[in-house]
Amino acid sequence: xxxxxxxxxxxxxxxxxxxxxxxxxxxxxxxxxxxxxxxxxxxxxxxxxxxxxxxxxxxxxxxxxxxxxxxxxxxxxxxxxxxxxxxxxxxxxxxxxxxxxxxxxxxxxxxxxxxxxxxxxxxxxxxxxxxxxxxxxxxxxxxxxxxxxxxxxxxxxxxxxxxxxxxxxxxxxxxxxxxxxxxxxxxxxxxxxxxxxxxxxxxxxxxxxxxxxxxxxxxxxxxxxxxxxxxxxxxxxxxxxxxxxxxxxxxxxxxxxxxxxxxxxxxxxxxxxxxxxxxxxxxxxxxxxxxxxxxxxxxxxxxxxxxxxxxxxxxxxxxxxxxxxxxxxxxxxxxxxxxxxxxxx
Amino acid sequence: xxxxxxxxxxxxxxxxxxxxxxxxxxxxxxxxxxxxxxxxxxxxxxxxxxxxxxxxxxxxxxxxxxxxxxxxxxxxxxxxxxxxxxxxxxxxxxxxxxxxxxxxxxxxxxxxxxxxxxxxxxxxxxxxxxxxxxxxxxxxxxxxxxxxxxxxxxxxxxxxxxxxxxxxxxxxxxxxxxxxxxxxxxxxxxxxxxxxxxxxxxxxxxxxxxxxxxxxxxxxxxxxxxxxxxxxxxxxxxxxxxxxxxxxxxxxxxxxxxxxxxxxxxxxxxxxxxxxxxxxxxxxxxxxxxxxxxxxxxxxxxxxxxxxxxxxxxxxxxxxxxxxxxxxxxxxxxxxxxxxxxxxx
DNA sequence: TTGAAAGCGCTAACAT
DNA sequence: ATGTTAGCGCTTTCAA
Numbered sequence: 001x002x003x004x005x006x007x008x009x010x011x012x013x014x015x016x017x018x019x020x021x022x023x024x025x026x027x028x029x030x031x032x033x034x035x036x037x038x039x040x041x042x043x044x045x046x047x048x049x050x051x052x053x054x055x056x057x058x059x060x061x062x063x064x065x066x067x068x069x070x071x072x073x074x075x076x077x078x079x080x081x082x083x084x085x086x087x088x089x090x091x092x093x094x095x096x097x098x099x100x101x102x103x104x105x106x107x108x109x110x111x112x113x114x115x116x117x118x119x120x121x122x123x124x125x126x127x128x129x130x131x132x133x134x135x136x137x138x139x140x141x142x143x144x145x146x147x148x149x150x151x152x153x154x155x156x157x158x159x160x161x162x163x164x165x166x167x168x169x170x171x172x173x174x175x176x177x178x179x180x181x182x183x184x185x186x187x188x189x190x191x192x193x194x195x196x197x198x199x200x201x202x203x204x205x206x207x208x209x210x211x212x213x214x215x216x217x218x219x220x221x222x223x224x225x226x227x228x229x230x231x232x233x234x235x236x237x238x239x240x241x242x243x244x245x246x247x248x249x250x251x252x253x254x255x256x257x258x259x260x261x262x263x264x265x266x267x268x269x270x271x272x273x274x275x276x277x278x279x280x281x282x283x284x285x286x287x288x289x290x291x292x293x294x295x296x297x298x299x300x301x302x303x304x305x306x307x308x309x310x311x312x313x314x315x316x317x318x319x320x321x322x323x324x325x326x327x328x329x330x331x332x333x334x335x336x337x338x339x340x341x342x343x344x345x
Numbered sequence: 346x347x348x349x350x351x352x353x354x355x356x357x358x359x360x361x362x363x364x365x366x367x368x369x370x371x372x373x374x375x376x377x378x379x380x381x382x383x384x385x386x387x388x389x390x391x392x393x394x395x396x397x398x399x400x401x402x403x404x405x406x407x408x409x410x411x412x413x414x415x416x417x418x419x420x421x422x423x424x425x426x427x428x429x430x431x432x433x434x435x436x437x438x439x440x441x442x443x444x445x446x447x448x449x450x451x452x453x454x455x456x457x458x459x460x461x462x463x464x465x466x467x468x469x470x471x472x473x474x475x476x477x478x479x480x481x482x483x484x485x486x487x488x489x490x491x492x493x494x495x496x497x498x499x500x501x502x503x504x505x506x507x508x509x510x511x512x513x514x515x516x517x518x519x520x521x522x523x524x525x526x527x528x529x530x531x532x533x534x535x536x537x538x539x540x541x542x543x544x545x546x547x548x549x550x551x552x553x554x555x556x557x558x559x560x561x562x563x564x565x566x567x568x569x570x571x572x573x574x575x576x577x578x579x580x581x582x583x584x585x586x587x588x589x590x591x592x593x594x595x596x597x598x599x600x601x602x603x604x605x606x607x608x609x610x611x612x613x614x615x616x617x618x619x620x621x622x623x624x625x626x627x628x629x630x631x632x633x634x635x636x637x638x639x640x641x642x643x644x645x646x647x648x649x650x651x652x653x654x655x656x657x658x659x660x661x662x663x664x665x666x667x668x669x670x671x672x673x674x675x676x677x678x679x680x681x682x683x684x685x686x687x688x689x690x
Numbered sequence: 691t692t693g694a695a696a697g698c699g700c701t702a703a704c705a706t
Numbered sequence: 707a708t709g710t711t712a713g714c715g716c717t718t719t720c721a722a
Contacts, residue, residue, distance in 0.1 A: 366709085367710075381708080
């Protein structure tokens with residue numbers, strides 16, 4: 001057993017002393033290798049290696065004002081959609097040499113605002129995913145440092161959003177081709193920008209296709225929002241329901257099953273997100289696939305650009321969406337053969 | 346439009362000057378309020394408020410050597426089990442005033458090791474969840490700073506683990522009570538400690554209950570591992586399979602369905618984790634529930650303790666497990682009535 | 691090409 | 707109770 005006292009980590013001074021040079025030389029050898037004699041550089045690097053020296057990021061941050069750390073805020077980590085965003089962001093951050101701090105805002109604007117404030121000084125920028133913050137707060141945040149939005153647009157801020165215009169059109173066209181004449185949109189949180197866009201898109205597409213859209217809700221965008229939505233939908237007698245997201249759709253389908261309604265025979269169900277699980281729930285869910293990992297990755301890349309260049313730019317990146325048709329959608333029962341109104345018998 | 350130049354953030358010096366006191370007084374007023382005259386304190390705090398002063402964490406970190414940041418490393422963020430761990434960890438970290446950095450190791454020991462090195466200087470400690478690192482590496486990491494393990498035990502390191510002894514007994518007893526006489530364990534990655542423990546527990550419990558256990562694998566602990574496992578299981582003719590985790594179990598059941606095998610009629614399936622999705626897959630999965638959020642939270646709490654007290658301690662926290670019986674398990678077909686061997690016909 | 695020295699913003703002795 | 711001062715580890719002028 002060696003006398004392993006937890007020895008102090010070597011500092012740049014230690015390296016300089018050991019190498020017989022000034023600290024500034026060590027610093028240069030590390031960050032601007034070309035500005036130091038190749039010979040001394042190699043010597044310095046050898047000592048660095050020998051001592052296992054690693055620069056202290058706090059000291060660097062103090063000097064430069066940048067931490068090489070960015071924050072990603074999501075409404076709910078356990079929602080598989082955001083898990084995808086996180087994964088993509090994590091990968092892109094690692095690739096850009098940035099450290100990723102994660103925050104769960106618990107679907108709350110207040111929590112989100114607090115996190116932005118708390119983390120503001122420790123990070124170089126934010127990726128705000130499905131933020132619940134009003135535009136004003138967003139712009140204020142953007143004044144303090146780079147901000148990139150995911151699935152939310154705000155004038156002057158860069159963002160990565162799914163192409164909901166195309167997506168909602170795909171959904172409505174699908175429903176129309178099945179001969180549905182109207183549908184219900186089971187909405188999510190009122191502050192949800194993507195929910196708003198989805199509804200706008202659905203209305204426009206319905207208008208174009210001659211369907212009649214109705215909006216219910218708001219419901220919690222989780223499985224627990226399902227029962228309320230299902231009951232309302234059942235009571236309405238609609239033939240199709242488009243849900244704010246897959247979690248809600250799955251929760252809704254469970255309740256539907258409990259209440260004896262068959263999907264899609266009695267009601268067709270469509271979701272948004274195409275989360276893991278949408279393919280193995282019962283019945284497998286027809287849903288609009290977004291590229292969540294791509295979204296996370298693109299957002300971080302855009303942020304990295306701003307962090308590095310210090311140049312704010314406000315491009316909007318539109319990510320394609322694609323309707324994945326599974327078994328939760330079908331033709332509505334024709335009124336004449338509807339079991340519930342079968343005469344006689 | 347105001348001439349909003351992005352003015353320099355106020356420092357402690359600005360506050361001191363404005364308040365007409367020394368910087369140390371400001372510092373004290375903020376961190377040790379009781380050690381400063383109530384009157385001056387209030388004045389200082391007012392100025393702090395007025396200027397919108399927020400301490401620079403980098404400067405604090407440089408001085409104290411602590412960053413009030415901890416890292417959580419998980420093998421795969423998109424696995425709902427780890428999403429739970431992350432959520433719990435995030436909540437506990439916020440409660441303890443710690444910032445949480447997240448790392449996805451992509452099921453790779455090399456990536457994990459790299460992350461530990463890269464983040465080592467920027468965080469006060471690590472929570473390593475289902476780490477793939479060998480004991481030696483773990484101990485080395487623990488020398489550099491506090492480490493808490495989730496679902497992995499290593500001598501001398503604090504950890505939070507699920508009670509697999511009880512859990513595997515529950516599984517085997519359930520299978521035995523259904524009159525299964527043997528079962529297959531579809532194993533996960535060879536480096537997985539929890540996989541190892543699960544297998545050990547299953548063997549012991551099987552021994553006690555008089556069942557015959559077989560181990561197949563390793564398989565990828567994801568849905569994509571399912572097909573290989575399903576095919577092997579089918580070929581073996583076993584009546585029951587216990588899968589390394591729910592993702593694998595669900596992937597396996599899909600393949601089983603594709604190949605025309607009925608669950609549980611032809612084969613009973615058991616998973617580990619009780620992820621979201623285990624309740625709405627087809628058929629709903631019998632699985633051993635772990636308290637993933639609790640695990641994440643406990644681990645962070647244990648880490649916070651070490652970070653604050655600087656006192657290493659190595660307690661093992663055992664989290665209860667509970668078998669959730671759903672519809673993927675049932676009695677094996679009695680050999681006499683087996684459809685596949687029905688004579689004649 | 692290299693070295694000396696001045697901070698970055700904050701906290702913690704040490705003085706008063 | 708408050709002020710003065712010396713760093714924490716690093717980068718960056720400015721000189722040599």
